[in-house]
Amino acid sequence: MISGISIYHILTLTTILFFIGVYGFITRKNLIAILISIELILNASAINFVIFNTYLYPDMLQGVYYSIFIVAIAAAESALAVSIIVSFYRMLASVDVKDTETLKY
């Protein structure tokens, strides 16, 4: 519980964060930037869990634990994604989305 800040403020923040992530995922031209956008989405959900837990259900810890799992799995995800992108970079010397268009329609 943070004094002076209501749950609505923080939920607004996480929603904005989430939609920035979705927007970035759709519009970015660089694979690494897309990965960063996905991290924004995951972090928005993690904050959501912690905030719901602290403000609404302060006697339990489920949401906090869930966010720890999210952080750990997000790390695994980005490690794997970066390694695939690196193997792609070795072939083409590029991390642009427009180079991943040989498979289409």
Add this chain to the structure above:
Amino acid sequence: MNLEMFLKMQNELLLVGLLLAVLIGEIITSQKSKVKLINVTIIGFALVTLIGFIYQPTQGSIFGGMFRTNALIQLLKNGLNVGVLIILMQSAGWLKESLVPQKKSAEFFMLMFSSVIGLNFMISSGDFLMFYVALELSTLPVAALASYNAYKRQSAEAGIKLILSATLASGLALFGISFLYGATGALYFDDMANLLQMSNLTILGLVFFFAGLSFKVSLVPFHFWTADVYEGSPINVTSYLSVISKGAAVFIMMFILFNVFKAFTSIWQPMLYGVAIATMFVGNLFALRQQNLKRFLAFSSVAQAGFMLLGILNGGVLGATSVVYFVLVYMFSNLGAFGVVQAISHKTGKENMKDYEGLYRTNPLLSLIMMLGLFSLAGIPPVAGFFGKFFLFTAAAGKGYYILVFIAVVNATISLYYYLKVIRAMFLRVSDNPIPYFKNDIFMKLGLASAAAGILVLGLYSPLFEYVQSISNLIFN
């Protein structure tokens, strides 16, 4: 907690044991005996599958309800094991000839098995935390497998597309779960089902969660990754994605919609109605114009996912029966078709429909198995696919969705056209340059034979359907 309780997880424990055994085997064997390691691993996996059929774990839940099991879940796990076994047998030749020289054969098994473990935990999950972790465990290794042809641009591209869309999907699902958690304060499926009230927040949560899971089942409008990933990946990974991971995801989607969102039936039924129509039409119409067979089967599997939604729409025991039965049927039919594509692609490198012209004259058995698989996918009476579709349509018609059933029948007709296009190329067309006759190795023969046997047995032997019917009320527990 005693041993007996741990044995409720026997499938997962056996698979973890096998995975560790492969890891140790990889370390202690020399480069020359890597081929033997592949044989031993496949036989080991066959033993795991057999044990799953012989010893039924007792019904119940452990870890405070996070993990639950019953006869229906065990049946699906056994089905998935059989499917993975067929995929492994079909890919043995590819593993031996392409991956052993690159020293990557054991990693293939490890990634595949960890994904299967994830799927098993996902089917058994009784809690959103377990569900999320298992979902990721089942998806991430497949992304690594999709980019397994390290020197092929398409394969890396497929891996990138799969991992990025999968993480976006799990992000969406998580955002939805966080709303549901905020509304109820519970993460267990049972508690959440009791506490969920209809409100804008929970409906938003349901929509996000459904969107996230739809990526895995590849429903329209979340299907864009499907065709690209299926085309770029190695074929055994494609068949794994289209059969095993899709089947498990459909099952858990059905379970969660039936149980957790029981009070929301009036919300998710119209949603599924629209998605089912869109999925069937988009899948079928895009499949019409495909020349590459992997891409063709990708769109066909999108369309089949649309048919599965008809059973989920029923919302009752009949729906659960028809979906589980259809998943089993679909598994064998698709594995038959993919197996033939794999055999031909491995020997000749050809994957286009034009290359298949005159296949019957040179390789009659392969083209017969392909025909069986495609007939089953299209739903032509003597084979299993007809009964699978028939029960799905019955389930939807039982709830009064006559227009939807009509649209589904129209789509089944469209799909018949493009499946027959492949069959026409194989049987009726003559070609100056057909695929020459070749012999398959013993594992490939076994894999194709068991897929064909599965199609025929499931279609002609009704006790299996009756067994599914007798246990499918376990979906509500």
